[in-house]
Amino acid sequence: GAVVSQHPSRVICKSGTSVKIECRSLDFQATTMFWYRQFPKQSLMLMATSNEGSKATYEQGVEKDKFLINHASLTLSTLTVTSAHPEDSSFYICSASMVSGANVLTFGAGSRLTVL
Amino acid sequence: AQKITQTQPGMFVQEKEAVTLDCTYDTSDPSYGLFWYKQPSSGEMIFLIYQGSYDQQNATEGRYSLNFQKARKSANLVISASQLGDSAMYFCAMREVTTGNQFYFGTGTSLTVIP
Numbered sequence: 547g548a549v550v551s552q553h554p555s556r557v558i559c560k561s562g563t564s565v566k567i568e569c570r571s572l573d574f575q576a577t578t579m580f581w582y583r584q585f586p587k588q589s590l591m592l593m594a595t596s597n598e599g600s601k602a603t604y605e606q607g608v609e610k611d612k613f614l615i616n617h618a619s620l621t622l623s624t625l626t627v628t629s630a631h632p633e634d635s636s637f638y639i640c641s642a643s644m645v646s647g648a649n650v651l652t653f654g655a656g657s658r659l660t661v662l
Numbered sequence: 663a664q665k666i667t668q669t670q671p672g673m674f675v676q677e678k679e680a681v682t683l684d685c686t687y688d689t690s691d692p693s694y695g696l697f698w699y700k701q702p703s704s705g706e707m708i709f710l711i712y713q714g715s716y717d718q719q720n721a722t723e724g725r726y727s728l729n730f731q732k733a734r735k736s737a738n739l740v741i742s743a744s745q746l747g748d749s750a751m752y753f754c755a756m757r758e759v760t761t762g763n764q765f766y767f768g769t770g771t772s773l774t775v776i777p
Contacts, residue, residue: 584705587772588770589768589769590707594763621752653699653709654706
């Protein structure tokens with residue numbers, strides 16, 4: 547089955563530093579990847595849709611300059627939290643889909659970011 | 663309007679009993695998919711079951727079945743013979759095919775299986 551690998555699973559950083567999270571589709575090509583943010587005991591909030599070779603589409607209220615998304619290949623998308631602050635601490639989870647349509651969304655295991 | 667509504671923030675079920683988790687959806691897209699995901703405390707999102715809007719029969723996957731009532735726009739998840747390992751958050755989701763392929767998630771239901 548489709549596997550999405552997300553790394554790192556946990557990261558602790560100092561305020562003001564940047565953190566990069568990688569999302570890889572291991573056994574399929576993902577034309578589209580989605581990045582979500584999840585607060586404790588809440589649902590997933592879509593941050594952006596990442597299409598290979600083009601700029602990401604950000605949801606309303608998500609700062610493009612704060613959350614940089616790059617989808618350089620069909621198997622890799624990255625999320626960089628720039629100049630992280632404690633309020634950016636959260637659980638970030640990526641997902642990928644093989645083709646457009648009613649296909650299953652496969653999720654990475656998530657990355658828990660703690661900004662001190 | 664909410665695209666996906668899960669009205670049960672928390673549910674309890676006795677081990678080996680069946681439980682139904684409710685989900686209603688709202689869409690004008692004739693082509694859509696409905697999904698259920700399980701999220702244990704570790705955080706990973708585990709795909710459980712899928713139902714397409716044109717599917718005539720209810721989807722089943724092992725102990726999971728989806729009670730799809732299209733006219734009522736409901737897609738309830740039924741877990742039979744509950745196990746302790748079923749304790750987790752459960753999210754209902756919908757993907758609209760012709761209007762952008764975006765996934766919409768419900769607020770989730772926390773299921774606790776009691777031994």
